[in-house]
Amino acid sequence: MRYLNDFSMRAIYKKETHEDPESENNTYSNFTLNRDTEFCCEQFKTLCKKFTVWNYEQGKFAIVNKITYEGHSVQPIDFCPFCGEKIEYEDENNLKKIKKKKVKEF
Numbered sequence: 702m703r704y705l706n707d708f709s710m711r712a713i714y715k716k717e718t719h720e721d722p723e724s725e726n727n728t729y730s731n732f733t734l735n736r737d738t739e740f741c742c743e744q745f746k747t748l749c750k751k752f753t754v755w756n757y758e759q760g761k762f763a764i765v766n767k768i769t770y771e772g773h774s775v776q777p778i779d780f781c782p783f784c785g786e787k788i789e790y791e792d793e794n795n796l797k798k799i800k801k802k803k804v805k806e807f
């Protein structure tokens with residue numbers, strides 16, 4: 702068990718915009734999870750290896766919420782379903798926050 706309060710898992714993704722082959726002048730975005738994403742725990746890492754938990758359309762981890770005759774709906778998650786760590790989603794091209802915050806001393 703980890704007891705660090707300030708730990709959160711960082712899911713860094715790459716956003717790619719493609720032209721929609723089905724309609725002209727339309728684009729759609731595809732989010733790819735960075736391969737070196739460090740998972741908060743082994744269970745979550747294993748789950749991601751076995752199943753497609755990453756949602757390419759939303760750029761978030763998502764779990765199946767409901768299964769219907771038409772298919773299934775997914776629920777994006779902000780917290781790890783196993784250990785409860787917060788998952789921070791960040792764009793690869795917008796990683797300003799990665800720099801360590803300067804600690805102000807008074």
Ligand SMILES: [Zn+2]
Binds near residue numbers: 741742783
């Ligand atoms: Zn976890």
